[in-house]
Amino acid sequence: MQIKKFISLLIIIILCSFSLSGCYSAQGLETLAYAVAIGIDKGKNDKLNLSFQFAILGDSSSSGSGSSQSQESTVTSVECSSIDSGINLVDNYISKKVNLSHCKAIIISEELAYEGVSEYIFTLVNDLEMRPDCNVIISRCKASEYLENSKPTLESVSARYYELTLNSSEYTGFTEDITLSDFYSDMLSTTTQPHAILGGINDGSETESTYNTPPYDTEGSYKAGETPIESKTVLENMGLAVFYHDKLVGELTGMEALCHLLIVNKFQSATISVPSPFNSNSTINLYLTTPKESKSSVEIINGTPYIKCNVYVTGNITSLDENLDYSNEENLKLIEKYTNSYLEHNISSYLYKTAKEYNSDISNFGRHVIGNYLTWDDWISSDWLYNYQNSFFSVNVNSNIRSGELSTKS
Amino acid sequence: MNNIQKIGKFEAISIVVMVTITQIILNLPNSIIINTGSSSWLNVLYVSIIAILFCFLICKLFNPFSNSDIIDISEFLGGKILKFTISILYILFFIFISSIVVRYFSSSLKLIYFENSPLVFILLLFLVPVIIVARVGIKSIAKVNLIITIILSISLLIILVFTSVNFVPQQIYPILGFGINKTFISGISNIFAFSSFSYLYFLIPYLKNPDEFKKIAISSTVISSIYLFLSVVCLIMVFPFISFTEEMLSVYLLTRIIEFGKFFQRVDALFIFIWILSTLSFLAFTTHLIGNIFKKITKIEDEKELIYVITNFIFALALIYNNIAILKYLQNYILKYFTIILVFIISLLILIFANLKLKRRHFNAN
Numbered sequence: 001m002q003i004k005k006f007i008s009l010l011i012i013i014i015l016c017s018f019s020l021s022g023c024y025s026a027q028g029l030e031t032l033a034y035a036v037a038i039g040i041d042k043g044k045n046d047k048l049n050l051s052f053q054f055a056i057l058g059d060s061s062s063s064g065s066g067s068s069q070s071q072e073s074t075v076t077s078v079e080c081s082s083i084d085s086g087i088n089l090v091d092n093y094i095s096k097k098v099n100l101s102h103c104k105a106i107i108i109s110e111e112l113a114y115e116g117v118s119e120y121i122f123t124l125v126n127d128l129e130m131r132p133d134c135n136v137i138i139s140r141c142k143a144s145e146y147l148e149n150s151k152p153t154l155e156s157v158s159a160r161y162y163e164l165t166l167n168s169s170e171y172t173g174f175t176e177d178i179t180l181s182d183f184y185s186d187m188l189s190t191t192t193q194p195h196a197i198l199g200g201i202n203d204g205s206e207t208e209s210t211y212n213t214p215p216y217d218t219e220g221s222y223k224a225g226e227t228p229i230e231s232k233t234v235l236e237n238m239g240l241a242v243f244y245h246d247k248l249v250g251e252l253t254g255m256e257a258l259c260h261l262l263i264v265n266k267f268q269s270a271t272i273s274v275p276s277p278f279n280s281n282s283t284i285n286l287y288l289t290t291p292k293e294s295k296s297s298v299e300i301i302n303g304t305p306y307i308k309c310n311v312y313v314t315g316n317i318t319s320l321d322e323n324l325d326y327s328n329e330e331n332l333k334l335i336e337k338y339t340n341s342y343l344e345h346n347i348s349s350y351l352y353k354t355a356k357e358y359n360s361d362i363s364n365f366g367r368h369v370i371g372n373y374l375t376w377d378d379w380i381s382s383d384w385l386y387n388y389q390n391s392f393f394s395v396n397v398n399s400n401i402r403s404g405e406l407s408t409k410s
Numbered sequence: 411m412n413n414i415q416k417i418g419k420f421e422a423i424s425i426v427v428m429v430t431i432t433q434i435i436l437n438l439p440n441s442i443i444i445n446t447g448s449s450s451w452l453n454v455l456y457v458s459i460i461a462i463l464f465c466f467l468i469c470k471l472f473n474p475f476s477n478s479d480i481i482d483i484s485e486f487l488g489g490k491i492l493k494f495t496i497s498i499l500y501i502l503f504f505i506f507i508s509s510i511v512v513r514y515f516s517s518s519l520k521l522i523y524f525e526n527s528p529l530v531f532i533l534l535l536f537l538v539p540v541i542i543v544a545r546v547g548i549k550s551i552a553k554v555n556l557i558i559t560i561i562l563s564i565s566l567l568i569i570l571v572f573t574s575v576n577f578v579p580q581q582i583y584p585i586l587g588f589g590i591n592k593t594f595i596s597g598i599s600n601i602f603a604f605s606s607f608s609y610l611y612f613l614i615p616y617l618k619n620p621d622e623f624k625k626i627a628i629s630s631t632v633i634s635s636i637y638l639f640l641s642v643v644c645l646i647m648v649f650p651f652i653s654f655t656e657e658m659l660s661v662y663l664l665t666r667i668i669e670f671g672k673f674f675q676r677v678d679a680l681f682i683f684i685w686i687l688s689t690l691s692f693l694a695f696t697t698h699l700i701g702n703i704f705k706k707i708t709k710i711e712d713e714k715e716l717i718y719v720i721t722n723f724i725f726a727l728a729l730i731y732n733n734i735a736i737l738k739y740l741q742n743y744i745l746k747y748f749t750i751i752l753v754f755i756i757s758l759l760i761l762i763f764a765n766l767k768l769k770r771r772h773f774n775a776n
Binding site for chain 2: 128131132133181184185188189190191364367368370371373374375376377378379
């Protein structure tokens with residue numbers, strides 16, 4: 001009996017001793033360097049130029065914000081042959097282990113994206129630290145410059161800055177929240193092509209824009225880095241980068257991105273300007289939402305895809321004009337007609353641009369066709385992704401315009 | 411076998427369901443999808459129907475042998491030689507499946523969380539509790555397993571529901587995937603997914619009421635089919651690349667994309683914790699079962715001391731596999747055909763011939 005008690009006591013002591021000891025191979029905050037963004041550029045001498053934006057961890061007691069990250073972040077760049085070797089070199093240089101578990105954005109320069117990104121995407125997807133919800137941004141400038149210019153003015157934590165900035169598409173519609181998981185899935189899909197967020201540096205140099213566009217088209221016609229804004233924040237994400245398989249083939253403007261969101265049913269809300277039916281030099285501002293999902297169908301006629309899209313929007317008139325009565329049914333019908341025609345024109349030009357210019361089905365129309373094939377071999381031999389360039393489109397927009405917000409007449 | 415502890419209907423169902431769900435977590439759907447592509451949901455429906463029919467058949471064949479398991483029936487049919495042969499085959503089968511499960515899950519854990527920890531430690535973290543638990547007895551194992559299976563089932567349902575926002579229903583097309591042959595003819599080999607039948611063959615002597623065997627077998631097979639179907643459909647609809655890529659833990663990939671709003675993200679650790687419990691439960695029951703089979707062929711008094719030897723076998727075998735590629739090969743080819751041959755062919759033949767022998771004996775007696 002005493003032996004049993006002794007053994008029990010011994011087991012308890014041994015188990016308790018574990019709680020008093022240090023952890024084997026423990027990795028704490030002091031031994032890790034958290035990258036909040038990775039930049040991938042074409043290197044000068046080597047294959048790659050890899051940049052990391054590291055969060056500098058501050059004293060949480062002094063910051064008072066509840067986060068241990070200070071406002072500061074630092075960018076480290078390295079020339080390397082692959083992502084993993086670059087991480088290794090940076091590990092050695094900073095004497096801390098690079099940790100990607102809080103990485104919010106992967107920035108790839110356009111120059112590299114034109115040559116193909118599959119190798120880097122596969123490597124990053126295969127990294128367990130990397131989260132699938134990390135955003136993919138194609139930078140119109142060098143990725144390292146993009147990171148160096150990431151100076152959040154309205155946000156103190158750089159990781160949250162990326163998170164919140166990229167969520168703005170929910171209420172602007174000028175870009176899409178594309179994650180690593182989305183990009184990877186689209187890249188391997190046989191029904192669609194990948195696309196990414198288009199980013200750039202807005203240094204104000206293009207503020208004096210020479211665009212020859214009508215007033216209602218101005219806001220949507222910009223791409224990342226082109227918006228006439230004067231601010232301390234120099235980074236801008238606007239539009240989409242269009243890929244064919246893993247190679248960048250073109251860019252879409254903010255308005256085209258909005259049309260894309262309407263077609264793929266990811267549109268939440270946005271404010272747009274449509275031409276006024278009452279004054280050719282004036283615009284009417286509409287706060288758009290979607291009452292129901294848009295419907296698309298694809299018919300293959302003599303080997304050519306004929307794609308029909310029905311889009312449904314609800315618009316609240318936010319602008320108010322002198323001598324105009326937005327409570328008048330006839331006026332609303334007229335605005336509805338103009339809105340339909342304006343959106344149909346924009347959506348059609350977006351669709352034809354993706355088909356004829358880029359041959360990239362980023363709207364996933366292929367999913368409406370795949371059901372027509374019985375086996376995988378039949379589907380692959382139909383080569384939808386190549387055949388998309390022959391597509392013709394019919395777009396029908398059904399808008400429901402509601403009169404003003406507080407007032408309907410001025 | 412009369413002095414063994416008895417378990418209830420729900421505990422028995424939970425054991426069989428737990429075996430299937432553990433396999434689902436350890437990449438069983440991926441093995442099916444790789445073979446059949448986008449038609450794997452159709453293939454799973456097809457093999458599920460076959461499995462349910464098979465289940466009815468074995469229930470009918472077990473019916474005349476009250477309170478007997480497959481070992482007792484083998485002895486009745488072919489004497490001690492057949493009993494010994496079948497026992498050894500099942501011991502090898504259970505040791506093999508346990509070693510693959512524990513090694514696969516330990517390697518996955520090492521990759522995900524314990525990058526710097528030696529694999530031996532992780533393996534021991536599974537096998538030491540199993541030694542303790544397997545000695546306690548089937549009743550305790552079954553009761554704990556019932557709780558774990560309920561949690562496990564709910565967790566799998568949560569995964570399926572919360573990933574449904576990412577579903578692209580058209581990804582189930584082309585409906586025949588890699589062709590009719592791969593879906594319905596060679597695809598029949600995917601019946602190995604129901605390896606839990608091997609546990610059904612040994613359940614009758616453990617049951618408080620052996621008459622409920624039919625209910626238990628049918629219910630557990632239907633539940634297993636539903637989970638298998640849902641997991642395959644979910645994977646196909648979420649990941650368009652799943653037919654052509656080989657993931658370590660495809661269900662884990664699903665957990666990584668789950669978000670409960672903006673505030674609760676990265677909940678995969680919670681699911682891994684539940685899976686650790688299910689792996690422990692699976693290993694505990696299997697080890698106990700191996701001990702019982704060994705007891706039957708050696709007629710030793712107490713099988714509890716055998717648990718050390720059995721877990722050592724599992725531990726040693728788990729260490730032999732060099733890497734994940736070998737494990738995947740063993741899982742997708744060797745274990746697959748071992749299951750089909752032993753569980754679905756040899757055992758069925760034994761049951762059929764034993765029934766014929768019994769009928770002839772009754773006929774001669776009359």
